Amino acid sequence: MAGDAIVLGAGQNGLAAAARLAAAGRRVVVLERRDGVGGLCAARELHPGYRVPGVLHDGGLVDPEVTARLGLERHGLAFRAEPPVLLAEEGGPGLLLARAPAAAASELARRSAADAAAYAELRAWLARLAPIVRRLLAEPPPRLAPESLGDFWRLARPALALRRMGRADLTELLRVAPMCVADFLNERFATPLLIEGLAAPALAGTWSGPWSAGTTTLWLLEECAAGRFVAGGPPALVDALERAARAAGAEIRTGAEVTRVRVERGRVAGVTLASGETLDAPLVVATTDPKRTLLELVSPGMLPLETEEEARRIRSRGTAAKLHLALDGPLELAGRPGERLEAIRIGGGHIDDLERAFDAIKYRACSPAPHLEVRVPTVADPSLAPAGHEVVSILVSFAPHQLDGGWTTAARARLLDSVLTRLERHAPGVRGRVVASELLAPPDLEASFGATGGQLHQVEPALDQLFVLRPSPSAARYATALGGLYLGGAGCHPGGGVRPTAGLLAADAVLARPQRS
Amino acid sequence: MPIPSPFHERTRALCTSYRWKDWAGYAAVCSYDTTHDREYFAFRESAGLLDVSPLYKYEISGPDAAALLSRMVVRDVGKLAVGRVAYVCWCDDRGKVVDDGTVARLGDDAFRMTAADPTLHWLLAVGRGLRATVEDSSARLAALALQGPRSRDILRAATDADLDALKFFGIARARLDGIEVWVSRTGYTGDLGYEVWVERDSALRAWDALVDAGRPHGLEPAGLDALDVARIEAGFLLLGIDYYSAPKVVLESRQSTPDELGLAWMVDLDRGPFVGRDAIAAERRRPPAWRFVGLEVAWEALEALYESYGLPPALPATARRDGLPIYRGARQVGKATSHTWSPLLKKYLVLATVEASHAAPGSLLELEHTVEFERRRVPARVVATPFFDPERKRRP
Numbered sequence: 057m058a059g060d061a062i063v064l065g066a067g068q069n070g071l072a073a074a075a076r077l078a079a080a081g082r083r084v085v086v087l088e089r090r091d092g093v094g095g096l097c098a099a100r101e102l103h104p105g106y107r108v109p110g111v112l113h114d115g116g117l118v119d120p121e122v123t124a125r126l127g128l129e130r131h132g133l134a135f136r137a138e139p140p141v142l143l144a145e146e147g148g149p150g151l152l153l154a155r156a157p158a159a160a161a162s163e164l165a166r167r168s169a170a171d172a173a174a175y176a177e178l179r180a181w182l183a184r185l186a187p188i189v190r191r192l193l194a195e196p197p198p199r200l201a202p203e204s205l206g207d208f209w210r211l212a213r214p215a216l217a218l219r220r221m222g223r224a225d226l227t228e229l230l231r232v233a234p235m236c237v238a239d240f241l242n243e244r245f246a247t248p249l250l251i252e253g254l255a256a257p258a259l260a261g262t263w264s265g266p267w268s269a270g271t272t273t274l275w276l277l278e279e280c281a282a283g284r285f286v287a288g289g290p291p292a293l294v295d296a297l298e299r300a301a302r303a304a305g306a307e308i309r310t311g312a313e314v315t316r317v318r319v320e321r322g323r324v325a326g327v328t329l330a331s332g333e334t335l336d337a338p339l340v341v342a343t344t345d346p347k348r349t350l351l352e353l354v355s356p357g358m359l360p361l362e363t364e365e366e367a368r369r370i371r372s373r374g375t376a377a378k379l380h381l382a383l384d385g386p387l388e389l390a391g392r393p394g395e396r397l398e399a400i401r402i403g404g405g406h407i408d409d410l411e412r413a414f415d416a417i418k419y420r421a422c423s424p425a426p427h428l429e430v431r432v433p434t435v436a437d438p439s440l441a442p443a444g445h446e447v448v449s450i451l452v453s454f455a456p457h458q459l460d461g462g463w464t465t466a467a468r469a470r471l472l473d474s475v476l477t478r479l480e481r482h483a484p485g486v487r488g489r490v491v492a493s494e495l496l497a498p499p500d501l502e503a504s505f506g507a508t509g510g511q512l513h514q515v516e517p518a519l520d521q522l523f524v525l526r527p528s529p530s531a532a533r534y535a536t537a538l539g540g541l542y543l544g545g546a547g548c549h550p551g552g553g554v555r556p557t558a559g560l561l562a563a564d565a566v567l568a569r570p571q572r573s
Numbered sequence: 574m575p576i577p578s579p580f581h582e583r584t585r586a587l588c589t590s591y592r593w594k595d596w597a598g599y600a601a602v603c604s605y606d607t608t609h610d611r612e613y614f615a616f617r618e619s620a621g622l623l624d625v626s627p628l629y630k631y632e633i634s635g636p637d638a639a640a641l642l643s644r645m646v647v648r649d650v651g652k653l654a655v656g657r658v659a660y661v662c663w664c665d666d667r668g669k670v671v672d673d674g675t676v677a678r679l680g681d682d683a684f685r686m687t688a689a690d691p692t693l694h695w696l697l698a699v700g701r702g703l704r705a706t707v708e709d710s711s712a713r714l715a716a717l718a719l720q721g722p723r724s725r726d727i728l729r730a731a732t733d734a735d736l737d738a739l740k741f742f743g744i745a746r747a748r749l750d751g752i753e754v755w756v757s758r759t760g761y762t763g764d765l766g767y768e769v770w771v772e773r774d775s776a777l778r779a780w781d782a783l784v785d786a787g788r789p790h791g792l793e794p795a796g797l798d799a800l801d802v803a804r805i806e807a808g809f810l811l812l813g814i815d816y817y818s819a820p821k822v823v824l825e826s827r828q829s830t831p832d833e834l835g836l837a838w839m840v841d842l843d844r845g846p847f848v849g850r851d852a853i854a855a856e857r858r859r860p861p862a863w864r865f866v867g868l869e870v871a872w873e874a875l876e877a878l879y880e881s882y883g884l885p886p887a888l889p890a891t892a893r894r895d896g897l898p899i900y901r902g903a904r905q906v907g908k909a910t911s912h913t914w915s916p917l918l919k920k921y922l923v924l925a926t927v928e929a930s931h932a933a934p935g936s937l938l939e940l941e942h943t944v945e946f947e948r949r950r951v952p953a954r955v956v957a958t959p960f961f962d963p964e965r966k967r968r969p
Contacts, residue, residue, distance in 0.1 A: 322846065356702035357644045360666035361848045365698060 067095025069559030374498025668852030763807020808958025
């Protein structure tokens with residue numbers, strides 16, 4: 057007997073699940089295929105002497121309630137103010153956008169007084185909506201068919217909370233939620249750069265462009281989920297999670313690839329590792345990609361046919377590439393000379409440019425003008441690179457997993473060139489300062505991190521793959537149809553991004569059931 | 574618009590009644606004559622030749638073929654010997670029957686399945702991750718049912734098959750007029766009978782060879798009307814009539830479990846998981862609510878009912894599928910789904926689903942019967958099925 061529970065994956069969710077289970081007194085073993093913990097949040101050396109803080113490079117979705125429940129502050133987690141993001145423009149200073157309307161007001165007013173007012177109004181509406189949405193994101197999805205009075209209450213409570221927002225706010229929410237984010241933002245703002253810049257983050261990693269229906273919901277979820285900004289970025293979160301898990305008594309084994317979830321008499325009995333070693337446990341919490349977990353780690357026939365069919369229908373297509381650059385000097389934008397910027401968003405300057413960048417992947421191509429979500433981690437932490445040097449982390453949208461002609465060396469070179477070309481227009485000379493680069497196309501992300509399709513959220517965020525439908529209707533409450541098997545990765549509610557909530561909620565689901573053995 | 578079957582050239586020429594129906598998208602003969610009597614008696618007295626090409630057919634092969642089928646159907650197909658055929662049903666995750674058909678083991682890793690409904694998607698879904706390929710051979714293979722007491726003599730004359738070795742529910746390769754065919758001792762009439770499986774291109778040659786060989790034995794081409802009477806006499810279920818495919822109906826009350834359909838004998842729970850296993854095991858903790866049964870209508874009472882109108886008894890000439898309520902006292906306790914006058918047994922036979930508490934043989938119920946537009950009832954007694962079960966059916 058390896059213990060009471062085996063957790064698959066030592067990413068943020070696996071560590072959170074392990075910390076919670078171990079703190080509740082369960083004997084937990086975490087098994088991680090990679091040589092280190094952290095998964096997509098793990099710091100990464102792209103070149104000797106140059107490190108980037110994680111494939112996921114944004115630290116802003118962490119729910120303080122979740123970190124408090126895990127006691128992460130006691131294990132070194134610290135927060136800091138979220139840096140503003142520069143919406144870059146060619147031949148101009150761009151727009152330095154802060155989330156707080158007061159901080160953004162003067163920058164916005166230089167473009168349009170009406171936009172500044174609209175921004176304040178939008179933020180005020182979000183502030184009324186956010187507490188309700190955050191509540192939903194911090195709890196398991198409700199049972200659609202209530203089995204108890206408590207279930208019924210949990211189903212009714214969000215509806216009542218929304219009702220209490222008042223008729224005007226609620227009507228507006230019902231009106232905009234199914235809209236495409238382009239329409240939603242075009243209604244409010246006039247400045248093309250602002251519209252494109254506001255729309256982009258909610259689309260990262262999704263199979264949708266700004267003109268895709270329902271993207272306003274994705275946008276609202278992203279905005280409302282914005283929590284506190286982790287100092288040190290994703291690796292700092294992982295460090296705190298690892299310390300919390302170990303302190304609670306969880307055992308973490310890296311280099312331990314699980315090839316099979318073993319089933320005996322219709323229930324989970326343990327796992328088999330690639331080495332042939334077997335570990336016994338009556339519970340497995342898989343934070344690995346749900347599709348792969350249900351269809352590959354579990355033998356065919358062990359799950360109900362309908363569960364398998366649901367798993368097969370899950371869409372997990374990678375849509376973004378990651379580019380890491382090592383520069384021999386600071387990244388300086390022509391429009392902002394001398395300024396040190398942590399976050400830069402580079403598009404074409406118009407919402408349609410973002411749509412065009414998305415269009416390409418529908419036809420299995422990379423856009424020649426991709427959208428770039430740029431982070432410069434060395435601004436906050438110069439120790440990531442040799443003195444005076446810089447590392448740059450770029451999420452490139454969009455790039456398909458199934459590229460026509462395959463991800464050949466030439467295809468990779470083309471994508472790198474189109475990114476550098478776009479970057480060069482804003483930061484002349486940057487191409488010549490590149491010491492080293494690392495491009496992670498969707499197939500690389502799939503191979504390195506095991507997520508089907510190289511999908512950064514494990515399961516594509518989309519209206520039909522959210523909340524009670526995430527990752528699939530029968531597994532939305534973390535327990536699966538296979539007794540003892542739980543899901544708890546980014547593919548579960550509330551989803552991906554840097555936040556360990558799904559793992560925590562999966563552990564809650566385990567603990568809510570009577571202990572066996 | 575139904576399409577012609579591989580035997581259409583022959584059946585069309587013989588079908589003087591022009592009575593056709595759509596069977597799984599094919600034009601199928603109801604009866605060659607204006608009535609089916611002659612064809613029915615051929616099944617029971619000599620032999621009838623029925624085009625069953627519209628059956629859905631699938632070839633499942635590969636190292637995991639047995640595992641695939643064992644996962645899909647309620648029987649343990651792994652136990653089936655090469656050269657044997659099993660009557661099977663399969664269920665959804667809730668243990669509700671999806672369809673019934675046969676599985677033939679043609680080789681260690683090769684099976685042929687027949688089904689009443691299209692089943693390719695179901696086979697592919699169940700086979701995910703298994704080393705087995707599934708071919709929909711429905712169009713490639715033509716099939717003839719040769720059924721009746723003289724069927725063996727006809728096949729002996731027409732083929733080189735070792736018919737003495739071919740036992741009930743056996744299947745073997747044979748040559749028929751130089752054509753390679755499969756012959757199985759199976760059928761839907763509940764009598765001595767065979768089915769011949771032949772490549773579509775050789776279909777007409779196979780038909781001609783069997784018709785030639787059958788001439789001295791009184792072989793008659795037979796249609797679906799005659800078959801329907803014979804299969805009710807045999808007590809055989811018909812999908813879409815006596816029960817419904819679970820995924821195709823909205824109400825749970827329309828769905829059936831194997832136990833409710835009288836198929837409990839084929840359910841093998843003591844093995845690896847199969848689709849619906851847990852639900853069936855759970856159902857077994859309490860007896861099923863419904864049972865599929867046979868009923869015999871009390872003829873004297875029926876005659877008396879007609880007599881009260883001044884009429885002689887009159888029953889439909891063909892087997893009927895209009896659902897009729899079944900009562901016990903004032904309460905409805907079931908529904909008749911197929912009923913027919915049996916010309917051989919001289920009885921009015923009913924296939925019905927009734928509440929389990931009324932399903933024991935001997936239980937006396939009442940069947941609704943309309944005379945002169947008035948709904949009346951006639952007594953009907955539960956009897957064991959098959960109604961007709963000749964010894965020759967399984968005799969070596």
